[in-house]
Amino acid sequence: MKDSWKFDTKVVHVGYQPDKCTGAVSQPIVPAVAYAFPNADAAAAVVSGQMEGTFYGRYGNPTTRTLELKIAELESGEDAIALSSGMAAISSALLAFLQHGDHVVVTKDIYGGTYNFVTQMGSRFGISHDFVDCTNLEALELSIRENTKAIYVETPSNPLLTILDLKQIAMIANARGIPLIVDNTFMTPYLQRPLELGADVVVHSATKYLNGHGDVVAGVVVASSKVIEFIRKRIAGDLGQNLNAWESFLILRGLKTLGLRVRAHCENAREVAAFLTTHPQVQALHYPGLMSHPQHELAKQQMDNMGGVVSFEVKGGLESAKAFMNQLKLILISFSLGDPETLVQHPATMTHFSIPPEERLQFGITDGLIRLSVGLEDAQDIIADLQQALAVIGEQMEQMEHPKMNEVVNASVE
Ligand SMILES: Cc1ncc(COP(=O)(O)O)c(C=O)c1O
Structure with a gap:
């Protein structure tokens, strides 16, 4: 059965x-470290692997x-x-x-x-x-x-x-x-x-x-x-x-709740990815559920769903990535993934920091790359947080392209 x-x-x-x-x-x-045996032969059989059992905490x-x-x-x-x-x-x-x-x-x-x-x-x-x-x-x-x-x-x-x-x-x-x-x-x-x-x-x-x-x-x-x-x-x-x-x-x-949780992670990640595909500040999106993902067909064959992680590259590189992360209100800046909380991290300066920059770039880990472990919160709340934080990049870039009038005047005075 x-x-x-x-x-x-x-x-x-x-x-x-x-x-x-x-x-x-x-x-x-x-919590026991040591386990008692009925006789010496039983102890020897467990240690040698002839009999299933526990003998000392470091080995099981x-x-x-x-x-x-x-x-x-x-x-x-x-x-x-x-x-x-x-x-x-x-x-x-x-x-x-x-x-x-x-x-x-x-x-x-x-x-x-x-x-x-x-x-x-x-x-x-x-x-x-x-x-x-x-x-x-x-x-x-x-x-x-x-x-x-x-x-x-x-x-x-x-x-x-x-x-x-x-x-x-x-x-x-x-x-x-x-x-x-x-x-x-x-x-x-x-x-x-x-x-x-x-x-x-x-x-x-x-x-x-x-x-x-x-x-x-x-x-x-x-x-x-x-x-x-x-x-x-x-x-x-x-x-x-x-x-x-x-x-x-x-x-x-x-x-015990693995299936329940992973289904919810996948569904939230799918909604987040759908939101990010159309966002003007996102210049690349990595999520196997997208038809544009280079191995999308393989992902459908090999995996039962697309998982809870979405990575994306923001326009403007490191400065934009930092500004975006600093603006997040609900999503936490953190190294791990697969938690109930949505976690964001910047691979180039966090998880993949130890890889030399040239090699990192060869691997495709750019300074604008962000990795999101989509959590179990309501997807709409996650998306709202992303939306308000991405807006900061837009404002930052707008300012760089069109400095405010008074800044132009000050610059010319100096
Ligand atoms: C794909 C993957 N494998 C292995 C590890 C290492 O796991 P741990 O931190 O439990 O040692 C991590 C950690 O982030 C990971 O993302």
Whole structure:
């Protein structure tokens, strides 16, 4: 019966049954670090992985395990591990396949933290990389070397919402026996399931839509049991990247409304994008739901809806972007996304600041680019706030083009 359940049913029920001792309907929080065994053989069997169980908090926790099993099921994966941040998930997933002397192909516009990890940490440990425009499958194929041990992509990408063809990329990766890792943070399993399209590993910043309430930093890796076991024992366990029980509980609670929330985020984002398309101060709009988006048809095939993020470029570059953000009254200037609150950020000076300016421009991250994580407020209120803040850019540009008469007079006197 479980197999025929729709997503909204699964997200509530899979991975947990009312607690056997107490009958508790919601997941109990188990803060214990150490777990007792009935005998020495049982302890040895759990540690060696022959028997399912928890033995020490750094390698797992019963509350966290419920979360892991639920996400694995939602992503159609064999197993999952929940970790202390999205970056813990991304770094663990990459390190599961890469070691000194290896090479990784990374899609060109990705989250700034992933860029840092690959360029800084990867380089320090002798792992080379190439950033490739993975919308160009030929370029992707050409970038693969003998020592390429992973392909890493994000779709839709952050912040430009480029859509990559996961089926095609997975075919290229699978044909060469190279694991394909996909960051599915922007979509969640509600909208896109990369493993069903041929990818090998899914990573998430659970900080975003999965938890959805802006009060937890967490990450998840979904992959084969073998890969997850290796990450648990040899990477995350050794680096100490475990997630605690309380935060796992909060994500489990947030997950129950994932479908409801994501539907509302998508609907609001669609209305916001429709408003921005016609605005005179907006010179470019990035939203996969637009017919003009270069991968609109692919987005319709690959994703169940278009997500809650909209990026746009205002006329007038940095000064206009700052003036616009400073004028917002409801929308908050903040780094995260996927929260109930609509959040705005300026990638060039915030999330993607660490990427050198020339490279940023090559990736299409201009100084006028704004990323909006559309929240759960009433869409009309979000649009009204955007409208009054965009008006400031209009006024600013008007002033630059036609300085007021008295300013002209003062200028001529001086
Ligand atoms: C697409 C994406 N992946 C990963 C991360 C990193 O997640 P965390 O901040 O939970 O480490 C972020 C953070 O913004 C993100 O946007």
